Amino acid sequence: MGTGKKEANRKIRQGKVGDGMGNVKVKGENFYRSGKKVRQLKVLTGGGAQRNAAGEITKAAAYQSRDIPNARVEPNRKWFGNTRVISQDALSAFRTAISERTSDPYNVLLKTNKLPMSLIHDGHETKDGVRQHQAKRTIQMSSFSDTFGSSSQRKRVKLDAGDFASLAGGADQDMQTYAERQEQARLLSGQSGEAREGEHEEDDGQITTAIEPIFSKGQSKRIWNEMYKVIDSSDVVIHVLDARDPIGTRCRSVEKYLKDEAPHKHLVFVLNKTDLVPTRVAARWVRILSKEVPTLAMHASITNPFGKGSLIELLRQFAKLHSNRKQISVGMLGYPNVGKSSIINTLKSKKVANVAPIPGETKVWQYITLTRKIYLIDCPGVVPPSQNATPEDLLLRGVVRVENVEHPAQYIAAVLARVKTQHMEKTYGIKGWSSPTDFLELLARKGGRLHHGGEPDVDGVAKMVLNDFMRGKIPWYSPPPTAEDAEAQGEEDLVVGQEEDAEAATEAAEGEESPDDDSSSADQGQGEGVEFAGFESD
CATH class of the missing domain: 3.40.50.300 (P-loop containing nucleotide triphosphate hydrolases)
Known part of the structure; x- marks a missing residue:
């Protein structure tokens, strides 16, 4: 349809047939938007950069320039000076205060983002029990006069030993450091050096037995x-x-x-x-x-x-x-x-x-x-790997399931070594065994755990005893260090449990020796174990 027909139809539709040529719109004129509306749309859609098919800018947007301006840094000392500085005296005092506070487990350091913690905790050498900082050790070893000036020795060779005596002393120091590292490794594995000193005298660091x-x-x-x-x-x-x-x-x-x-x-x-x-x-x-x-x-x-x-x-x-x-x-x-x-x-x-x-x-x-x-x-339970931990220790700590262990009867000797004889007799009602195997046979015959031909079910009874040991049915515990015994005796009245606990402890003491002899009995192969009723709620 041509433009003339469109205009004729529009005038007929709008009832403007008799208006003459004053209402006729020519070709190319915007029929739908006024000039004001067009300018408003240009403000909204315009202003962007023009790009070609490759995405490169061919014409910059308004108020946008691609020229790099000439700039310079203001010659002010605040741009080139240290922002946070601290003197050596203040740092030493701060290091001492932090070491005193961190040694107390009940003090908490809340904010460390603005503190020079790397200057405080750096270095691992100790002197009289105090950790020395790396920078402090460097200053002590190399003074300013030895580093700068006409008498500087920075390019000269520094020998570790000047004579054979100092060389021998260095070897002794290395051996002592090695022994300290070995002791630290035992502590990290959960074993103290004194407890197993005799067992590791001839240890060459190799495991000679197979472990399940x-x-x-x-x-x-x-x-x-x-x-x-x-x-x-x-x-x-x-x-x-x-x-x-x-x-x-x-x-x-x-x-x-x-x-x-x-x-x-x-x-x-x-x-x-x-x-x-x-x-x-x-x-x-x-x-x-x-x-x-x-x-x-x-x-x-x-x-x-x-x-x-x-x-x-x-x-x-x-x-x-x-x-x-x-x-x-x-x-x-x-x-x-x-x-x-x-x-x-x-x-x-x-x-x-x-x-x-x-x-x-x-x-x-x-x-x-x-x-x-x-x-x-x-979190799931974690067992730190340790070369000193024996299978008996891992089993009695509850690390593995008893039903998955092969030949559980071989671990009963460790149970009998940790629990007093009187508690085993009171728990299972048997007496007079001479060996772990004899104990299992007596317990199996008492409970009717027998195979064909009247043979006792030793492994089945051993699993039952191990489960009772781990689940608390057999009274036992590891005694605290003996150095605290004298200090604890004076405060024992403040932590006494219920009357039932006191009566049970009295009965156990009458059946055997006094509490002062508990440590000696543990050294002889019988661990401690006292029946315990519970704590007071207050």
Whole structure:
């Protein structure tokens, strides 16, 4: 349709046939937008740069220039001077104050972003127990006159030893350093040097016996990845220990990692299963461990817990320390089957994490909400690899499942060495055995655990005894260091348990020697074990 017909139809449609030529619009004129509307649209759509098909700018946009302006830096001293400086005297005083504060486990350094922490914690040499800084050692070894000036010795060769006497002294120092590193390795593996000094006199660093693959549980790469994810996600790390063997269930390698790589994270010890040891022993372990890390005693139970209020109050204090955060995360770490998931269920007063009296129930980490500002993270049990840890130690710490162990009867000797004879007799009602095999045979015949032909089921009974040992049916515990005994005797009246506990301890003392002889009996091959009723709630 042509333009003339369009105009004729428009005038007929609008009733403007008799208007003459005054209302006729010519070709090319905008029929739909006024000049004002067109200018407004140009403001909205215009102003951009024009580009070609390759995306290159052919015409710059308005108020845009592609020319680089000529600029210069203002000659002001504030651009070239040091922004944060500190004198050596102030740094030394600050280093001393920090070392005194950090030695106390109950002091917390909240903000370190503006502090020269690298100048404080650098260096590893110690002098009279005080760590020396690298820069300070450098100044002591090379003075200013030896470094600069006419008498400088920077390009001269520095010999380690000037004579044979100093060379021999250096060799002795290297040997002493090696012995200290070996002792530190034993401590990190959970074994003290004094406890196994006789066993490692002729140790050449090689394992001569085969170890079952089952004893490698808790050391896989997946488990360690889960643990490091929990550490990275946590603001507070709770290390759960077994009150019966706190030193054996302590992951020193994890503690060293937190101290070196994540010093801003808070570490807390929770002594779980305190209902299985006497009150005085639990209180003594708390005093000993509190010198290094804040320690709490706890009995994880949904119906009848102990120490729950103290732990929740401690977590609330950590939340107040980090008031600038919306919430904090608390990670649970420790050996398998020490009660990490049970503590979470106790804090929630209901079952939110799967628990079982066997190790390996928790497979992956799990986030659990305790309060609006506190989150809990459950972690699988981790077993730090150690060359000094024997299969007996790993089994009796609850690392592996008893039903997966081959020939469990061979580990009964370790159980009899840790538990007093009177407690085994009272638990199983048998007497007069001369060897571990004889003990298993007597127990099998008493319980009717026999094979065809009247042969006792030794392995089946051994599994039962090992399960009873790990689940707390057999009373036993590792005695605290003897250096604390004299100090603990004066405070024993302050931590006495219920009357039932006192009566049970009195009966045990009448049946054998006095409590002062417990350490000697442990040295003779009989470990400690006292029946324990529980803590007072107050």
